[in-house]
Amino acid sequence: MKNFNEKYQGSITFVCRLILGGVLVVAGGIKALSPSESASAVAAYKILPTQLAHLLGYALPWLEIAIGLLLFVGLSVRFAALTGGIVMAIFICAIISVWARGILIDCGCFGGGGPIDPSKAAAVHRTYLIETLRDAGLVLTAIYLYFFPYGVFGVEKLVTEIKE
Amino acid sequence: MSKQAKSKAPSGGDNFTRWLVMGMVALVVITGVAFSMMSQSTKANASFTALKNYIMAAPVTATVDPAQGSGLVLNPGNKLQIDVWEDPQCPVCRSFEQANGGYIDDLVRTNKATVVFHVLSFLGDESVRTANAEFCAAEEGQYLDFHKAIYLVQPTLENSGFFSNANLIKIGDYIGLKSKAFTDCVNKASKFDIVKANYDSMPKYKVSGTPTVFINGKLWERKSSDFNLAEFRLAVEAG
Structure with missing residues (x-):
């Protein structure tokens, strides 16, 4: 296992960067295009006071895009992975929180969001589980990137080499 | 490592x-x-253009009936009664109004039905404020038009600061509701107790969401995925 990681670490890092970065850029991009929906999606979790929730709803998509792009090109990967991992962990907590409180919403992870018809409760609960697992998987990629930030096709290496 | x-x-x-x-x-x-x-704020403010050239119809007397959950009764005494439960900020109520609002207005104005509006406010402070303004408009006999105007400008985002007293007065101003009594009523939140009474009556009528519609006391359940006038009209005509 250790040998395997040593041998392929550069490629694994690259793949993790693409997965985490790709998800963040796509999710952020969709939400950035419809800010009011993003703001009301955050408010639907009923965790933060309305105004604060709206502010977060406006900010989150742009943070996701910025972090996602950093991961994509491979610049400040450790910092980006840490931030991305924290964001994902917060998403997990938020979903578990609405789940536990019996609130039925669309997570708004990829745009949209908001309350859902009570008749669809079973489907929503299944979605919560899938979303939690998906985000947990993304946290794993973030953790890996935190410990092994340098891989193939990273701009950072290039920058350092030029400097040296 | x-x-x-x-x-x-x-x-x-x-x-x-x-x-x-x-x-x-x-x-x-x-x-x-x-x-x-x-x-977001540009979009919300641009929504006022929907009210340009709005022509307000003749006033209709509306009375608050404490015996009916403090709902707003229009055209009382008809043997057909429709109860409409709505929150001014609820987006699905907006869809309901867009499909059936004109028809309901006609039922009232042509004496085909008694319509009771229960103005709810469970979606936050701005719903409370807007509900208050709707009762203020009702006192001037302009509930139907004012409440239609509210749904015309309703922003996607709830509690974004759009339904402020100033903007509610501005909405009134756009449709021709300019009396000092209305402005004062909005600013002084004169109808808060009625707004609260409507909200408090929800459990009694087993209403937990909006829009909820009763036709002669019987809960109306739509079959189609969105609201359409033909379906609603059939249900009303069946009584």
């Missing part, structure tokens, strides 16, 4: 790059937030 640590040999330039990157991320986020907030 060891390999990773080695290549991360700290140098002056490395630290600088890190701060530069963090600064850029912050810049992107701040610019993005400013841009998003601006576009």
Whole structure:
């Protein structure tokens, strides 16, 4: 296992960067295009006071895009992975929180969001589980990137080499 | 691990790059937030154009009936009664109004039905404020038009600051509801007790969401996925 990681670490890092970065850029991009929906999606979790929730709803998509792009090109990967991992962990907590409180919403992870018809409760609960697992998987990629930030096709290496 | 640590040999330039990157991320986020907030408020304010050239119809007397959950009764005494439960900020109520609002107006104005509006306010402070303004408009006999106007301008985002007293008065002004009594009533929140009474009557009538419609006391359940007038009209005509 250790040998395997040593041998392929550069490629694994690259793949993790693409997965985490790709998800963040796509999710952020969709939400950035419809800010009011993003703001009301955050408010639907009923965790933060309305105004604060709206502010977060406006900010989150742009943070996701910025972090996602950093991961994509491979610049400040450790910092980006840490931030991305924290964001994902917060998403997990938020979903578990609405789940536990019996609130039925669309997570708004990829745009949209908001309350859902009570008749669809079973489907929503299944979605919560899938979303939690998906985000947990993304946290794993973030953790890996935190410990092994340098891989193939990273701009950072290039920058350092030029400097040296 | 060891390999990773080695290549991360700290140098002056490395630290600088890190701060530069963090600064850029912050810049992107701040610019993005400013841009998003601006576009949201522009969109909300642009919605007023929907009220340009709005022609208010003749006033209709509306009375608050404490015996019916303090609902607003229009055209009382008809043997057909429709009860409509709505929250001014609820987007699905907006869809309901867009499909059936005109028909309901006709039922009232042509004496085909008694319509009782229960104005709810469970979606936050701005619902309370807007519900208050709707009762103020009702006192001037202009509930139907004012409540239609509210749904015309309703923003996607709830509690975004759009339904302020100033904007509610402005909405009234656009449709021709300019009396001082209305303005004072909005500013002084004169109808808060009625707004609260409507909200408090929900459990008694087993209403837990909006829009909820009763036709002669019987809960109307739509079969189609969205609202359509033909379906609603059939249900009303069946009684």
